[in-house]
Amino acid sequence: MNVLRLVIVAALMLVMSDSNAKVCSQADGRSAEDAVDHLNTWSDIHAAFVRYTPQCDDGAVAEGFSDRIVHLLAVNWAALPVLHRLVKNDISFRRFIFRHIDPSTDTDELRAIAKQSTSQCTDSVQKLCAQLNEAALAAIKEAEQYEAAKP
Secondary structure, three states: OHHHHHHHHHHHHHHHHHHOOOOOOHHHHHHHHHHHOOOOOHHHHHHHHHHHOOOOOOHHHHHHHHHHHHHHHHHOHHHHHHHHHHHHHOHHHHHHHHHOOOOOOOHHHHHHHHHHHHHOOOHHHHHHHHHHHHHHHHHHHHHHHHHHHOO
């Protein structure tokens, strides 16, 4: 009898958690696509992350997030302390950032991240820099492997 009760409770919890999951409506999808074009700071990216993920982090929106994240790292390294503060306080945002450092992005910008992460880091962000370097190098390697495999 206790096993049956546990199974019923577990099933109810599963159904309730699925019903609370956010869905990316067409309006949210359009809004997210528009928003991606205006992500110019880490605060902008964090706000979009809070509003649109995980429900809209797919397809064109996900590609836009990746492009903006890699671009911001490549061209505005001075803002790294802001990113550090945000990812330190929000582990989900940290995973989101690292998931979007991917081979679909500009390899020159990935190389810039790899270079800056080994030459322009203060002690306070050293661990983050090492992780960014690893992610950028992995994305570069994967992009190069993809290019090499093309006929």
